Amino acid sequence: MKHAIDIHRTGLAFGWVILGFFLSHAGASAQSQLPAPSRTIYKCVVGGSVSYSDEPCVGAQRLDAVPTRGVDRLSGSAKTGKDVANEIRSEQFAQATRPLTGMSASAFATTTRRHRLDARTQRECSQLEPAILELEQAERRPQAGMAESVRQNLFILRKRYKKLEC
Numbered sequence: 001m002k003h004a005i006d007i008h009r010t011g012l013a014f015g016w017v018i019l020g021f022f023l024s025h026a027g028a029s030a031q032s033q034l035p036a037p038s039r040t041i042y043k044c045v046v047g048g049s050v051s052y053s054d055e056p057c058v059g060a061q062r063l064d065a066v067p068t069r070g071v072d073r074l075s076g077s078a079k080t081g082k083d084v085a086n087e088i089r090s091e092q093f094a095q096a097t098r099p100l101t102g103m104s105a106s107a108f109a110t111t112t113r114r115h116r117l118d119a120r121t122q123r124e125c126s127q128l129e130p131a132i133l134e135l136e137q138a139e140r141r142p143q144a145g146m147a148e149s150v151r152q153n154l155f156i157l158r159k160r161y162k163k164l165e166c
Contacts (some may be wrong), residue, residue, distance in 0.1 A: 034129050035064045036113060037162045056158035058150045062136065112165065125166035132157050 032163070034040070039137075042060035044051050080088070094108035096099075103111065114122050135154040 031073055032134060034161070034166075036109070037165060039065050041065045042158075054162075056162065058155045060155070060158070062158075117164070117166075121166075123165050125161070125164055128161045128164070128166060129158055132161060135139075 020101055029079070038054075041054060041057045041063045042046060043063055044060050046052060050086035056062075090109065090112070091105045094103060094105040097108075098104065101108070114125060117125070132154065135150055135157065138150050143150075
C-alpha cells in the first residue's frame with residue numbers, strides 16, 4: 001500500500017512539473033514583474049488628503065503589500081495558517097522545478113494565477129504588464145505637458161489589469 005501511495009505522489013509531482021514546463025513556454029506572461037492585483041495597494045492624494053485603496057486612482061502611487069507569514073517571533077513557536085502553508089509549499093515547488101521550467105517563484109505564481117484565464121485574457125495581461133511598467137517609468141520622468149495624459153493612461157491600464165484579475 002505504501003508503495004502505491006509513493007507512486008501516486010511521484011506521478012502527481014511529475015504531472016505538475018510537466019504542466020509548469022508547458023505553461024512556462026506558453027507565453028511571455030510567465031515573467032511577471034507586477035504583483036498580484038490582490039497584493040497591490042494604491043496611495044492616492046486627492047485635495048491634500050491621502051487615502052490607500054486596492055482601487056487605482058489618477059496619479060496613484062503603486063505600493064506592493066506583502067502579508068506577514070505568521071507570528072513566530074511573538075510566541076516562539078511557528079504558527080502559520082493554511083493559506084501561508086500553501087504559499088510556502090508552492091514557492092518550494094517552484095524552486096525545486098526551476099531547473100526544468102526555468103521559472104522563478106514569482107513567475108510560477110503568476111502562471112498559476114493566470115492559468116484559469118482564457119487565452120485572450122492571458123495575452124491581454126501579458127501586453128498590459130509591460131505597458132503599465134513603461135508608463136510608471138514615464139510618470140517618474142518629468143515631461144512638460146505629458147504628465148496628465150500619462151497619469152490618465154496609467155489609470156486606465158491599471159483598472160483593466162485589476163478587472164481582468166491578471
